[in-house]
Amino acid sequence: MDYLKINFDELRFGGMKETIDALERAFQKFEIDFYLIGAFARDIWMNHLDHLPTRRTTYDIDFSIYIHKIEQFQELKDYLEQVEGFKRTDEPYRLLSPDQTIVDLIPFGGVEQNNMVYLEGHPPMDLSVFGNMQVLAHAKTIIANGSEFKVCTLAGLCILKLVAGNERAERFEKDMGDFYYILVNYMEIAGDTLFDVEHEDLIDEDFEPQIAAVKILARQMVPILKESLELQERIFAIFFKLKEGFDDREINEMHELEPQDKKIRRLKLVSSLNDELKSQL
Structure with missing residues (x-):
């Protein structure tokens, strides 16, 4: 069953329908390539897993949009304000739709200079x-009513959250919370793929489903990270920071003694993710 398409249809035709329709009209008018990111994208991947712990409710929608020149971005915002009834906010990338949905439009591509806009x-x-360019090159495409919607993968979202949370101190708690939510629950997300032939090497005498799932997540991050050595180095530096000065041996010893401790469990998951990435890159 294509849960990705089912979840997308539920969200697209739900309370944000008018907002999403207006944005689609705008993107098509200005021939802008757009990608769903953030919590909306996360929910498209996960909403059928209703047995997961309660997560942060989505009241906004985030897009990364490929822009060739900054004037195109201004024209897009003018159209949304003047034709579709959106309102501007103090943040130059944020608009408020007529149904009060917060819409973040993150331009990248031709308007970048040294990874900044x-x-x-x-x-x-x-x-x-x-990291946007590398992550979104591996987005998943959904066909809906003859239109294409590109959705950031969960592996890509983890990379974006890690980067954003460690670039701006005020974003750290929120973004890292989102990252750990995916990491801790990836066993449920991976589901039967844990037993796919391509991952059979993960099933051994020490098989632990949650750790194996994290290694699958690492393998899904690999094609993205192969796009950029600079991005690889950034992610490994962040993992080193998240390990809080402990090496793998120390983390394994702490985990053997207190496997239910939340902090130690997170250290173990980060360590496993880090090690699998290093073995694959």
């Missing part, structure tokens, strides 16, 4: 888009 506003803003 300069946005005019009050005040103006330098917006980091580090």
Whole structure:
């Protein structure tokens, strides 16, 4: 069963239908390539898993949009305001739709300089888009009513959350919370893929489903990270920070003594993710 398409249809035709329809009209008018990111994308991958712990409710929708020149971005916002009834906010990348949905439009591509995008506003803003190009090159495409919607993968979302949370201190708690939510619950997300032939090497005498699932997540991150050595180095530096100075041996010893401790369990998962990535890259 194509849960990705089912979840997408449920969200698209739910409370945000008018907002999504307006955005689709705008993107098509200006021939803008767009990608769903953030919590909306996460929910498209996970909403059929209703037995997972309660997660942060989605009241907004985030898109990364490939822009060739900054004037195109201004024209898009003008159209949404003047024709579709959106309102501007103090943040130059954020709009409020007529149904009060918060819409973040993150431009990248032709407007980047050294992984940054300069946005005019009050005040103006330098917006980091580090990793966007590599992550979104591996987005999943959904066909709906003859239109294409590109959705960031969960592996891609983990990379974006890790980067964003460690670039801006004010985002750290929220973004890392989102990252750990995916990491801790990836066993449920992976489901039967744990037993796919391509991952049969993970099933041995020490097989632990949650650890095996994290290694599958690492393998899904590999094609993205292979796109950029700089991105690889950034992610490994973040994992080193998240391990809080402990090496793998110390983490394994702590985990053997207190496997139910939440902090130690997270250290073990991060260590396993890090090690699997290093073995695959």
